[in-house]
Amino acid sequence: MKSDRFLDFAIRYGFLLLLVVLILYFSVAASGFASPRSAAFILQSVAITGILALGVTCTLVVDGFDLSIGSVATSALMLSAYAMVILELSAFTAVVLCIGMGALVGLINGLLIVKFRVPDLLATLGMMFLLIGLQRIPTQGNSISAGMRLPDGSNAEGTFSAAFLWLGRHRFDLFLEKLVPVPVVIFLLIAIAIWVFLGFTRHGRLMYAIGSNERAASLVGANVNRYKIVAYMISGVTASIGGILLAARLGRGDIASGNNLLLDSVAAALIGFAVLGAARPNAFGTAIGALFVGILLQGLTMMNAPYYTQDFVKGAILVAALVFTFYLSARQSAGGKSQTKT
Amino acid sequence: MRKNVCKLRGIGKSFGTNDVLRGIDLDLFAGEIVVLMGANGAGKSTLVKLICGYHSLDSGDMELDGNPYLPVDPAGAISAGIVTVHQSIDDGVIPDLDIATNLMLDHLTRPNAGLWVHDRKLRQEATTIAQSMGITTDVRTKVAHLGVADRQMIAIARAMARSPKVLILDEPTSSLSATEAERLFALLDTLRDKGVAILYISHRMSDIRRVADRIVSMRDGAISGVFNDKPLEYDNAVTAMLGHAMTDIDITPVESGSPILEIRNLQLEADSPLINLSACDGEVIAISGLLGSGKSRLAEILFGQRKPYGGSLLIDGAPYAPESAGDAVEWGVHLSPKDRGTNAVIPTFNITDNISLPFLRSFTRLGLLSGNRQKHSADNMINQMGVVCQSAKDGINTLSGGNQQKVMIGRWLLKPCRLLLLDEPFQGVDIGARRDIGRHIRASAKGRATIVFVAEIDEALEIADRIVVLHESQIVGEHRNTNIDLNVLIAQVSGAVNTETTSTAL
Structure with a gap:
């Protein structure tokens, strides 16, 4: 059937084709879009969101959801600033502290969900609130910057070390001098790691099985609770890495930054469902989803679209991708071969 | 002459290139239980879904009480007087609500239903229905707290509350014990006496022997045999359903080892x-x-x-x-x-991934899964078990129940x-x-x-x-x-x- 094959093709490659068309269009319409610098800029703009989105993907795979990632990232941001500026610790210690904090939050989320049977959305919503509040307590609600005035009247002695700022600001040479920022490299490394883990190891396969039918997965011998906890810990760790990179880029512990991180990264993971007709969470799709949003925003910005239209554009892509995933795939399976279940 | 309540002529339905039903003729008479038999994939469920409005038919005519009948959706079928109890029980009940609400749901969705819910009145009416079905549990109990059998009885009670002309039951006893099934059969006897036309779908010979007035066998989307005359020829009905005679199994118990x-x-x-x-x-x-x-x-x-x-x-x-x-x-x-x-x-998951799931460790090299080795084992098992499928990459839900079960058992035979x-x-x-x-x-x-x-x-x-x-x-x-x-x-x-x-x- 011709129409079936067309639908099949559209579901598989439609989103990637759309991405290619967009790139071609912007290359022609916006001068300067098709350049290495612009590409590096786009990658940089999506790197942190993308890292968080990869963590969300892991929780989506086990049919969970982590609402706390945004606040884990901002907590990591504040914690790293606090550790270096006020406690005067080294960059390395600050990074270890933040990652440990992310893992711990993930562990607590996981335990709340599997041991205390709190539904995932509610547990992580609670954790989100808790962290948003907690990160403000040590500084009495103020942002942290080098030399800030402390409550006891003295000034903070510590600074963001150069090694830490390197994480957010250094650019590697690639064809051009100082082209690829460190966060982009970290984003790509994490994307490859999670892609391999979910797609090509038995642990990833079992996590998909748990997300699809938890009871069946436990009856083939999978330790369902452990895998769920691991998924939330991965999510916590990636979120804290995102927070560290944000802190390193900003160079201060800004209480108000990172507001959009949660929504943007969840959107990227959900847009990822539509890539290659996967109709399920997957690392490759998530990375493409994040890029898609970045490319569209960059292109529109270069064509002088005002900044306040950005969220509207993101929302429109998300809705389109979801329709694409759920409506078209549903039609495909309904019109496809034998649905004859007796 | 008995009244022909529901008359189907030349019903056809295809999904894509797959002709699931090819020219089905079927009559349901008032006060008669017709048993519909068919192997997995014969098209029984599709036929039921056509009659109760889930699918639209591609060709043929349906008549109800002599008038043309063409339901656009399940609600249309119900208001026309055709009520179905589906195989999966949880489609029939809402677990988080109490028995009373479950029984009275249809009253709440009627177009002329008032705005307010009168709990006391609702419970009284529900109790009457429940008692007529032999359900003695307090109607305020949540359905989630009931056993499978009681839920099934409630799904049927709900169907009965609509006083249907035609009642369709899709494998209703698959999760009932013998005594519970007998309760259901007694109820069916009463309904038959009241003049309801009943279409009963089942694999179980013991059920069929108990309830059937007439047996209709289906095979490959067509009617392959109708058995009217008493005593009913069960063996012939099975033969018609399978397309070949069933040889008796002759087991010689083995001398067991240690x-x-x-x-x-x-x-x-x-x-x-x-x-x-x-x-x-x-x-x-x-x-x-x-x-x-x-x-x-x-x-x-x-x-x-x-x-x-x-x-x-x-x-x-x-x-x-x-x-x-x-x-x-x-x-x-x-x-x-x-x-x-x-x-x-x-x-x-597809067939391969379903089969290999318990033993993923043995398909892993250097931490990575080997797709080829999984596929090789799966193909092997598909051949051994005789799973009917196009390839080991087919989605598990494209298989019929019997083939799915072969895959599920094959999964555990993969390793000694x-x-x-x-x-x-x-x-x-x-x-x-x-x-x-x-x-x-x-x-x-x-x-x-x-x-x-x-x-x-x-x-x-x-x-x-x-x-x-x-x-x-x-x-x-x-x-x-x-x-x-x-x-x-x-x-x-x-x-x-x-x-x-x-x-x-x-």
Whole structure:
């Protein structure tokens, strides 16, 4: 059937084709879009969101959801600033502290969900609130910057070390001098790691099985609770890495930054469902989803679209991708071969 | 002349290139129970879905009471007087609401229903309906707290509250015990006397013998036989359904080898009698009993899902006390659970990934899964089990029930084991696939002990060397599968013999 094959093709490659068309269009319409610098800029703009989105993907795979990632990232941001500026610790210690904090939050989320049977959305919503509040307590609600005035009247002695700022600001040479920022490299490394883990190891396969039918997965011998906890810990760790990179880029512990991180990264993971007709969470799709949003925003910005239209554009892509995933795939399976279940 | 309530002529339906129904003619008369038989994939469910408005038909005519009938959606079918009780019970009830609300849902959705809900009145009406169905539980109980059988009765009660002209039941007894099924049959008798036309879909011969006034066999989307004359020719109906005659199974019990599993003084309930049983190399044991006899519990204990109240287990002489399913698999104990939809199938995976799931570790090299080796094993198992599919990459949900079950059992045959447990392996499986599975289990039985948990005696007789009967957590009978006195066996299963363990022909 011709129409079936067309639908099949559209579901598989439609989103990637759309991405290619967009790139071609912007290359022609916006001068300067098709350049290495612009590409590096786009990658940089999506790197942190993308890292968080990869963590969300892991929780989506086990049919969970982590609402706390945004606040884990901002907590990591504040914690790293606090550790270096006020406690005067080294960059390395600050990074270890933040990652440990992310893992711990993930562990607590996981335990709340599997041991205390709190539904995932509610547990992580609670954790989100808790962290948003907690990160403000040590500084009495103020942002942290080098030399800030402390409550006891003295000034903070510590600074963001150069090694830490390197994480957010250094650019590697690639064809051009100082082209690829460190966060982009970290984003790509994490994307490859999670892609391999979910797609090509038995642990990833079992996590998909748990997300699809938890009871069946436990009856083939999978330790369902452990895998769920691991998924939330991965999510916590990636979120804290995102927070560290944000802190390193900003160079201060800004209480108000990172507001959009949660929504943007969840959107990227959900847009990822539509890539290659996967109709399920997957690392490759998530990375493409994040890029898609970045490319569209960059292109529109270069064509002088005002900044306040950005969220509207993101929302429109998300809705389109979801329709694409759920409506078209549903039609495909309904019109496809034998649905004859007796 | 009886009244022809529902008349179908030349019904056709295809999905894509697949013609699922090809020119079905069917008449349903008032006051008659028509049993529709068909192997998995014959098109029974599709036919039902057409009649009750889930699918639209591609060709043919339907008439209801002499008027053209063309439901646009399920609600249209219901208001026209055709009510269906579906196979999966949870489609029929809303677990989080109480019995009263569940029974009265249709009253709440009627166009002329008022804005306010009168709880007291609702409960009174619901109680009346419930009592007429023999449901005595307080109507304020949440449906989620009820057993499967009671939920099924509620789904049927709801259907009845609509006073239908035509009642369609899709495998209604698949999760009922014998006594509960008898309650349902008694109800069907009453409805038949009231002049309702009933279409009853089932695989179970015992059900069919009990209720059928007429049998219609379907095969490959067409009617392959109609049996009107009393006495009904059941064997011919099965032949028409399968397209070939069913050979009788002739089991020669094997001389079993050394014991593999030993169950010593096991207690299933706090104060229940002790169970002693051993399962030997090469032997297939069927443990038979009604719902609630303790056979599921025994299976759970053997697979590490539950702790016994007392006693011990030995495998190859070593004490065996599994903590979890993973633990049991490590010991070489494999269980294919009952209710494959809930407990076994990973709906988003294809056949290969479903088969290889328990043994992913053995397909892993340097931490990465090898797709080729998985596919190779899966292809192998598909051939051995005779799974009908286009390729090992087909989604599991494109398979019919019988083929899905073959995949689920094949999953556990992928690696050799010491003890294979099959809990209701023939649930929702047509007789052809059932024979395939049984044959394969017996053929591969060497090198392990096999225990099959089945409620139906027919199924036990088809597969086992030895049949053990459980009743109320106690072994009440043990038979070698040659010349069994069926009357004794049936009496033991139903609990009519409640003496000390009676052994025959051992």
